[in-house]
Amino acid sequence: MELLQQVMQQLVNGISLGSIYALIALGYTMIYGIIKLINFAHGDIYMVGAYIGFFAITQAHLSIVPSLLISLVVTGFLGMVVERLAYKPLRHAPRISVLITAIGVSFFLEYTTMYFVSPTPRTFPAMFGDVAVNIAGIVINGQQMLILGITAVLMVVLTYIVQKTKTGKAMRAASFDTETAQLMGIDSDRIISLTFGIGSALAAVAGVLVGVYYNSIDPLMGIMPGMKAFVAAVLGGIGILPGAVVGGLILGIVEALVSGFISSTFRDAAAFAILILVLLVRPAGIFGKDTKEKV
């Protein structure tokens, strides 16, 4: 295989990996944007979403679309419950205590799931026939295109919601200054809860799609993707939806190129190195606005 062809194939691999990071990062960045919390439990919500989809398909024998919808609704609701029970009581606590709570929630979700479903990975039954397109020796898989497509659609829909609707306006206001927004008659608690719901539902979509794509899910599957999604969100500029997608894609492409041409054992190191470099040059991320703190 010629070098050019290899590079092209790696780009395809990278974009498909990156679109998964992007999908998780979308929810991450929304939640971060509104309450400025590194929600370490986001990756685990994604895992729970994958399991709900899995049980809908295998136990209730539903097809992919209804399973996806069930997982989306249930997981979205779970996200709201987590917010209500674990984060809301700490709204005025130091941010670091909320962070520890998030770590606690993350452990709780991981190990409660592990207790009920055992640590053994589960496999999704084959949902679609394998459609692979071969363009000049470059293989593109149908599911890869599907994931990329869904990510793009969701990004557009979310951007529309956030920029054009009344709820979106309230979200932006609450994100800018929760208390002032409250004074202006916005029910901040409801908006925050809603954001958690949407963010978690997005994670569920990612969970089910990844489960179908890689065909294997386990209770600790969310840790690394959660971390990577956060890196993607920071890379793109936290709270910015297109930023999350671009960050995710960059991350995926870097990882694919490093795995392909250096060694995949350095892949994660390269991802973090890129992050640190970008932050040093643009401390607020690629699309972020660098705001100077005032006294």
Next chain:
Amino acid sequence: MNFSRKHLRLAAGLLGALFVGGVLAGCGNEAKSDEIKIGANFEMTGNVANYGAATLDGLKLAIKEVNDAGGVNGKKITIVDADNKSEASEAVNAATKLISDDKVKVIVGPAVTANVIAESQVATDNKVPVIAPDATSPDVTVESGQVKPYIFRSCFIDPQQGSVMAKFAAENLKAKTAVIYVDNSTDYSKSLGKVFKEKFEAAGGKVLDQQAFVAKDTDFKATLTTLKAANADVIFVPAYYEEVGKIVKQARELGITCPILGTDGWDDPKVADIAGADALNNTYFSTHYSDKDESVKGFVDAFTKEYGHAPNVFAALGYDAGKMLVDAIKRAGSDDPEAIRKALEETKDLKVGTGTITMDKNHNPIKQAVILENKGGDRVMVAKIMPDAD
């Protein structure tokens, strides 16, 4: 700061009470005279929890069978669990607890080589025998040429499997070139890769490229693209089932059609579930037994009845370790660790779940190996290698 003295006093008192309670709880754990306590030091949480938990399932089944049949030497066997969190330092911690607080006579586990090696010093210092069910690296029982007197295993070792597969690739598949794709995070995979390379090149083949991944990776396409470019006759992937399933699936998606070879880490029904039967065609792996074999049917059925799913290789090896231990206790005639150790050393022609084992002088069982081919959703035995065929 609104800090009340009451809180502080409460916290301090609670801490003190906890500590004293904990330290005292360590005492008074003497075994009852009608039971034999064995320790199970396994990966129950953390990144390789699935391997530890499966091995423990197998072990528990073996012990349950013995207890249901009236126990051994008139005593029941109790298993004391300890979680090593998939981490070497915690394996030492768990082993220390089992020995000093629970006063177990023997320890089974951990699953992963590194954790067994970490544990082995504590066990040796306290003269408690250890049976490692799944640790296949030679270093587990032998350290700089010296056999560790208290450490045993119930599975075959890496060099055996690596050379079996290298020979199979060169002779049966007539492969001239190979690429190797190892899991860089386990000794198991790395040492198998090394042995395969040596033996394959000794048999006249050529290893074109070696690439690595890290356990828990999910996307292998980038590296597989590089391996595809090498265009070798076979790909050797000595790794565990979770990654193997994904590697085979993604390799076939990228249009890699050559045979893919593996080792006993492949022996799990999950591989077929993840990769799909079509993708799995034209792959071969070495393992301990074929589930078609009449002699292992008893174990497979019993396990399926107990847990509702077929055993994987970890469960089978855990079961074997249990059988080996029970046999040793029976022959020792007591639960004295030293007597058990001696009896383990003298294990001979013992029938276990997956075949027959005899302990060699390096505390490695001499055991058969088989090569299975995945074919149309089924596994076909293509070779059976008896011990010492090397």
Next chain:
Amino acid sequence: MKYLRKNDLIMLGLGLVIFAVLQTLITERIMSSFWQLNSIIIGINVIMAVSLNLINGYTGQFSLGHAGFMAVGAYVGVVLTTFFHLPFAVALLAGGAAAGFLGFLVGIPTLRLRGDYLAIATLGMSEIIRISIMNIDYVGGAAGFKGIPHHTTFAWVFFIMLFSLFFIKNFVNSTDGRACLAIRENEVAAESMGVNTTKYKVMAFTIGAAFAGVAGGLFAHSFYLISPNSFTFMQSFNYLIMVVLGGLGSITGSIAGAFVVTFISAALASWPEFRMIIYALALILLMFYRPQGLFGYMEITDYGPFRKLLKKGGRKHE
């Protein structure tokens, strides 16, 4: 300043008494070897927690990469004792120096970042360290470094722990330490008052990293094998949990935090299925009822009997 010295002596005396009691329990074999090992682990965790507290609690810089520095100290230490047969003390110092130097190098550029950005950058940095170690076959790579001599005893851990407690306590009470506190309270204000914020942030980061390196050396020589797996970001989370649980900006808190976390984990060892679930719930509940940690900004010396003992020499916070 003078009475502080006297208080130091009283505390040192107290430390020696505690040491004598525990050491007797160990040599007389009243304490089982499991709890002996865990008292060593508690000691190491105290050093880790208190050094992280210097960065997170006193200087207000959100670092999530403490396990990375520990790894550097651990690996430098074991290479020196195992391959070069140097004395244990030299290995510990070298490990601490290496980690400190790395902290200095990493700190200069990254400490420009604030809050969560710094957190993710330090986390990334510690993962880079871990992955690099994983790819060095000289130290055993991912499978771990085997055959480490067993040097760490309770006495080593206890006295190094005592030293780090005193060092960090005195640092915090020094002029430099006050500058660090000022940065925590308000970085912009501190800067406008003429505090060279970069200098003090890097200083705190370097000292914290150096102690983490020493703790890493102690950790590595308590087991026979170390692997990069022991230094993942999960481990950094654990140290952060100890610090926050005890109270950011409280040395007593760090001790208590290290104690509680190690203790919960050891005490729950017999219930592996529930261990992490209980631990998670304990974390969440503690944060509900004491979001500022067990001790907040307070020290045990601010507490009644100790105050009298120390003749009201307690430090005033806030």
